[in-house]
Amino acid sequence: MKKLVSLLLAVLMLCTMAACSKGGEGGGTPTAGGTYDITVWVSEVAGIAELTKQQIDRFNEENEDLTFNATIEGISEADAATLMITDVESGADLYCFAQDQTARLVQAGALNVLGQAASEAVKARDDAGSVMAATFGDSLYAYPMTSDNGFFMYYDKSVISEDMIDDLATLVKACEDNNKFFSMNYSSAWYNSAWFFGTGCVSQWITDDTGAFTGVVDTYNSPEGMTALKGMQILAKSNAKNDSGSGEDFSKGSAVVVSGTWDVNTVQSILGDNMGVADLPSFTVDGNTYHMGSFSGGKLMGVKPQTDPEKAAALQRLALYLTDETCQLERFNSNGWGPSNVAAKASDDVQSNPVLAALGAQNNYATVQGQVNDGWWAKAGDLGHLAAQAESDEELQAGLALYEEQVKGLIGATGYVFVGAWNGWDNADLEGFGMEQDGNVLTITLDVPESDYMGGRIVPVTSWDTNLGCQQVTEGADLIVEYDEASNGDNNIIFLAPGNYTVTCDVSTSEIKIVKN
Amino acid sequence: MEKTNHSQQLNLFEDISDLQLLNLTKFQLFLYKLIHFFKGIPGLLVSLFKTIGKLLKGLFTWIGNDLADIVKTFKDGDFKTKLSYLIMGFGSLTRGQILRGLLFLIFEVVFIVYMITAGGHWLGKLGTLGTQLPGTVYDPKLDTYVRVDGDDSFKCLLYGVLTIMFILCFIYTWRMNVKQNKDAEELLRAGKKLKTAKDDVSSLLDDQFHKTLLALPLTGITLFTVFPILFMILVAFTNYDGAHDGYSNLFTWVGLENFNTLFSMNTSSGNMSFAFGEILSWTLIWAFFATFTNYFLGMFVAIMINKKGIKFKKLWRGILVLTSAVPQFISLLYVSKMFAANGMVNGLLINQGLISDLSHIIRFWEDKTLARIMVIVINIWIGIPYLMLITTGILMNIPADLYESARIDGANAVQQFFKITLPYMLFVTGPYLLTSFIGNINNFNVIFLLSGGGPNNIKLSTAAGTAGDTDLLVTWLFKITTNEGSKYYLASVIGIMIFVVVSTIALIVYNVIPSTRNEEDYS
Amino acid sequence: MNENKKHMGLKAKERLSNTVIYAILIVMSIVWLIPFVFLVFESFRVESTYQVGYVIPKQFGFDNYINLFTKTDFPIWFKNTLVIGLFVSVIQTVIVLCMSYTLSRLRFKGRKGLMNIMLVLGFFPGFLSLVILYKVLSWLNLTSANSVPGLILVYVASSGMGYYVSKGFFDTISRSLDEAARVDGATRFQVFTKVIMPLSKPIVIYTILTAFMGPWGDFMLAKYVSHATSAGMNVAVGLQTMISTPASLAANYTMFCAGGVVVAIPITILFMCLQKYYVEGVTGGAVKG
Structure with a gap:
């Protein structure tokens, strides 16, 4: 007993002493030289760990003032994010993750904000989408590595001819007729979004600057959602279904596999010249045809917050180096990872790659993957099981209703948020502003920019539809558009002029007051 | 077969005499016991509460008697005993039981040093599980952000609980120290010799052999089984999760809220x-x-x-x-x-x-x-x-x-x-x-x-x-x-x-x- | 029993029932062995690294084994597990024997209470402790690359809880032996070392064997403690990470099979050699738990 206490104590003292002495040295040379032992987590995909090792060695050679003794571990991006959140303290110093994990990681305090010069560099050299994915509020939290995290269709040319690849039902039929599988992981929310996004559903999560989720706009439970589920049943009710999505499925009787760039080597080795790639097909429900959508996104590299400023600065330099044009192109050449670096993207090799071309074609129908509440994946993934199991429209409807309730339930916190859309009411381009709550009174101060549609609404974080509405405005009604069936049927608060406004709302009486500052 | 027929006439829901019990088949006996277990549940609950009551009563009487004994030992004891109340092991040391005395003394010193340097600190944090959030500062020279450590709720809870366990351990040892003084005085009064260090050691291989054998296993179980279970039971009353991991965000006590969540029909x-x-x-x-x-x-x-x-x-x-x-x-x-x-x-x-x-x-x-x-x-x-x-x-x-x-x-x-x-x-x-x-x-x-x-x-x-x-x-x-x-x-x-x-x-x-x-x- | 008095009809019946039993036993043996036969075949398959729909490889070869030992950290994982297994088997056996011997053959105040506490502790699911054990080890710097001593510590520390089988064994040794030795003036320590231990060979070997085998199969705690560091993994965690995502499953599946075979062989051999004691341990002790 006392042994452990004293042991723990000793360790603790050592740690604090170490932390103090290092903290004391802060403010050394701006070059941040020195030797550091670091842990780096990169993708487990074959070859990446070795490549990263070479790149770090080269960095050490090129920068004589700085030496990294890196322990490089190959683990999947999903595992890396989970491990970091479980224990930030002993997590890796440098790690890679899929962009939708950014919010979780920011919230868990696992990402160090980039310095000003570094931010500028990243913003200048990487594509806008990937920079967006790493940005919260005004800060950039991570270094874009790839812009290829999406899915498209691989097919076996010996079974599927090119005239079949535009229609889902045709493809499924062809698979059935030839005793082959159509492999798509439709019980994964990531993949089954293809049907929902295809019919125009959205699932958009709203976060505040700290990475906390403050609201959700999710229209899966709608007539479009029903259409999507019926479209999903074309596959899920077929005997050709295979609820899996990896390249190796071609060796086990699949003629079509929906997967991403990471599978290209596997598929190539199995199908050889018979490998075909294309964007996803369309599906037809009740006479209407919809092209399947998808998620698009990329991978990011993050640096763990450090208590030693020198080490933080040094890691910042290394991360910048590992995600620059050269390193991104090396990863493209070895593993086919599509770059996020604008210059690398424009290179001839990347431009002429058929797989990236298929991804590019599909990206025309893709939704940029924003921050997603981690719980959502399982809920929306279950809709795949629903489509496979449901026997009637009523069951589908009930499943969607339950889904909606549960998705709202994921926003555990209570509170209100002001959702604004300064550039036209586009569900994909909303901004959420958390409102400060003091008793029954909510307050928020907004900068409304000049634009076509300077509107927004006050909603509880759990329900998009409970709009407190512009009719409740008792003070400052002259600053906004009146309620009108035709021009403002949604009962939104639409400002007449740009500027800085303070909006207060008393929840008990639903009275809203607007003051222009 | 006769036996079976006979016992079938018995109603298993009624109480059965011992003699009749002997006639039951194994299965019927099992059934009989099962039925009577459920029949006895109300009675069982009553007796459970009675037992708890008795236990509590016993506990308080025991504490009372123990306190009385401590006071009595102090009153009746000589100055060596009296001083041992403050300086543990003093009695043993002065009566020639050097090994025992030293062990007591060392333990007391370790305890006091621990409580002053760390124990008090962690005990104070146990109520709130930390108040100082970790922060981030910008280092303009290096153009980088740096983390500043704050409280860690996890450590607050962990060391808080360990400290309490340590205090309980100390109280027990202190009580042992008092008791030993009393025993030693009685032995000396009766004209007997006190146990030497050699006696102590050899008794660990004989009369007290179970202590020797159990010392290692029970230490391990206490630290690596009992303590984690205790800790995780306490976690059920906090909001410890991925977003409140203690290191980046503090967590704190939430009472019975989590149990409400589990049983909510929402x-x-x-x-x-x-x-x-x-x-x-x-x-x-x-x-x-x-x-x-x-x-x-x-x-x-x-x-x-x-x-x-x-x-x-x-x-x-x-x-x-x-x-x-x-x-x-x-x-x-x-x-x-x-x-x-x-x-x-x-x-x-x-x-x-x-x-x-x-x-x-x-x-x-x-x-x-x-x-x-x-x-x-x-x-x-x-x-x-x-x-x-x-x-x-x-x-x-x-x-x-x-x-x-x-x-x-x-x-x-x-x-x-x-x-x-x-x-x-x-x-x-x-x-x-x-x-x-x-x-x-x-x-x-x-x-x-x-x-x-x-x-x-x-x-x-x-x-x-x-x-x-x-x-x-x-x-x-x-x-x-x-x-x-x-x-x-x-x-x-x-x-x-x-x-x-x-x-x-x-x-x-x-x-x-x-x-x-x-x-x-x-x- | 007098065989000659039996009817011929009875003998025929006997033969029939024996035939049925043989048939059942043969079918069972096949069912029990089939997955392992499959596993071995797949580990020798060269033509593809992923799962296929047939058993016998089209092309036999040692590629998977060679890759396993040259391209992965498998030798490190194997060494880690072996070291853990050896340390744990020794220390755990000492602890379990101390615990079970005391609870079985010594009578002291609080013995019943202690056993009841152990029983109640066992009602808590062990998973609850994972997080806290991991955190404590990580502060003691016994995770990641140092997970071998960390895992040994955790396995050994809580091993006292598993005293049941061996206590069951000690319960079966007649108490009159102790009493006779005590009358002859032996201390309790001497009774333990001189009288009881020599009789306890089966249970000692049984305990060593089970303690040694435990770490080879442990997955969850080892995964937590290794914290994604390859140098600190045991075979189970290492092999699992090899097939944890669809892409890596496709690339490493046959290598995983080879790893399974390499792990199973030494343990199986050890097991075959010591099977007699294992059987005696289980039959002698387990039911009394």
Whole structure:
């Protein structure tokens, strides 16, 4: 007993002493030289760990003032994010993750904000989408590595001819007729979004600057959602279904596999010249045809917050180096990872790659993957099981209703948020502003920019539809558009002029007051 | 047969005299006890509260007496004893028991130093679990952001609890110190010699041998089993999760809120109580089938192999036992992949023409009933060898003359089994069945490696994560800690609920099956 | 029993029932062995690294084994597990024997209470402790690359809880032996070392064997403690990470099979050699738990 206490104590003292002495040295040379032992987590995909090792060695050679003794571990991006959140303290110093994990990681305090010069560099050299994915509020939290995290269709040319690849039902039929599988992981929310996004559903999560989720706009439970589920049943009710999505499925009787760039080597080795790639097909429900959508996104590299400023600065330099044009192109050449670096993207090799071309074609129908509440994946993934199991429209409807309730339930916190859309009411381009709550009174101060549609609404974080509405405005009604069936049927608060406004709302009486500052 | 007819006229719901009890068959006796256990529940509850009352009363009397004894020892004691109240071990040191005295003294010094340097600090933090959030500062020279450490709620809770344990430990040692002074004075007054250090050491190998033997195991259990359980029980009363991990964001006490969450019927956060009920009932169904299918089939196999005239007994046994040499991790994972929709089994069935085409492949893990049957069946595959060994041992111990006399009475093999083998087995293996049942309730490996809890069921998905049709409480608990915001607090609540369920079952069984209680019976 | 007096009809019946039993036993043996035969075949398959729908490889070769030992950290994982297994088997056996011997053969105040506490502790699911054990080890710097001593510590520390089988064994040794030795003036320590231990060979070997095998199969705790560091993994965690994602499953499946075979062989051999004791341990002790 006392042994452990004293042991723990000793360790603790050592740690604090170490932390103090290092903290004391802060403010050394701006070059941040020195030797550091670091842990780096990169993708487990074959070859990446070795490549990263070479790149770090080269960095050490090129920068004589700085030496990294890196322990490089190959683990999947999903595992890396989970491990970091479980224990930030002993997590890796440098790690890679899929962009939708950014919010979780920011919230868990696992990402160090980039310095000003570094931010500028990243913003200048990487594509806008990937920079967006790493940005919260005004800060950039991570270094874009790839812009290829999406899915498209691989097919076996010996079974599927090119005239079949535009229609889902045709493809499924062809698979059935030839005793082959159509492999798509439709019980994964990531993949089954293809049907929902295809019919125009959205699932958009709203976060505040700290990475906390403050609201959700999710229209899966709608007539479009029903259409999507019926479209999903074309596959899920077929005997050709295979609820899996990896390249190796071609060796086990699949003629079509929906997967991403990471599978290209596997598929190539199995199908050889018979490998075909294309964007996803369309599906037809009740006479209407919809092209399947998808998620698009990329991978990011993050640096763990450090208590030693020198080490933080040094890691910042290394991360910048590992995600620059050269390193991104090396990863493209070895593993086919599509770059996020604008210059690398424009290179001839990347431009002429058929797989990236298929991804590019599909990206025309893709939704940029924003921050997603981690719980959502399982809920929306279950809709795949629903489509496979449901026997009637009523069951589908009930499943969607339950889904909606549960998705709202994921926003555990209570509170209100002001959702604004300064550039036209586009569900994909909303901004959420958390409102400060003091008793029954909510307050928020907004900068409304000049634009076509300077509107927004006050909603509880759990329900998009409970709009407190512009009719409740008792003070400052002259600053906004009146309620009108035709021009403002949604009962939104639409400002007449740009500027800085303070909006207060008393929840008990639903009275809203607007003051222009 | 006469006996049976006679006892059937008895009403098992009525109290039965001892004489009549003797006439009951084993099964009727079991039934009788079961019925009377449930009949006795109200009485049991009353006596439970009475016992708790008695215990509390006893505790207070004990504390009172103890305090009185401490005061009395102080009053009656000489100056050595009196000083020992402040300086532990002083009495022993001055009376020549150097080793004991030194140990006491060192312990006191360590305790005081610890409390001043760290203990007090952590004790103070225990109430709030930390108030100072970690922060970030910008270093303009290096153009980088730097983390500034704050409180860590996890450490506050951990060291807080450790400190309390340490204090309790100190109080106990201090009390021992007082008692030893009293004993020493009495011995000296009676003109006897005090124990020397050598006596102390040699008694550790004789009278006090149990202390020597238990010291190491119990230290380990206290630190690595009791303490973590204690800690995680406390976590059930906090909001410790992925977003409040203590290091980046503080967590704090929330009282009984998490228990409310588990029992809430609120569907917007997923119907937690519904999911809990469903998973609990499958857990019990699973535990029942997993225990008894293994038990009876294992016994059946053992009887077959042990049958006279069957050759190569060692070979059969060897083949079965060999399979348990391969780590479960490999065998279960491999079997799980074998039965996948595109796995080896379906492939072979198609190749052999047993399945005409793809449309008829068997989706073993995608259907609720089929997946449930699969885990139970594969569990039989895993479990039979062990059960076969256990039952073999017991079968050999059944007195042969029992069978001999049964045979003379004209009983055939089946009758012998039900008249002799089964009752004997049930009696001897009662405790084993209980532990095995409890083990199956918490059988993580088989479920996790085979089905992963799937197929997922949308009705079981809650704020704490999605669960599947073959999920047990313990795999659900695990999923909660790894998925979706790592809600450790909910996992702790479910852990406590598992404890409640298991204890209830154990309580019932201990009251119904006599052989679970008396360990001396098998000596 | 007098064989000659039996009817011929009985003998025929006996033969029939024996035939049925042989048939059942043969079928069972096949069912029990099949997955392992499959596993071995797949580990020798060269033509593809992923799962296929047939058993016998089209092309045999040692590629998977060679890759396993040259391209992965498998030798490190194997060494880690072996070291853990050796340490744990020794220390755990000492602890379990101390615990079970004391509870079985010594009578002292609080013995019943202690056993009841152990029983109740066992009702808590072990998974609850994972997080806290991991955190404590990580502060003691016994995770990641140092997970071998960390895992040994945790396995050994809580091993006292598993005293049941061995206590069951000690319960079967007649108490008159102790009493006779005590009358002859032996201390309790001497009774333990000189009288009881020599009789306890089966249970000692059984305990060593099970303690040694435990770490080979442990997955969850080892996964937590290794914290994604390859140098600190045991075979189970290492092999699992090899097939943890669809892409890596496709690339490493046959190598995983080879790893399974390599792990299973030494343990199986050990098991075969010591099977006699294992059987005695289980049959002697387990039921009394």
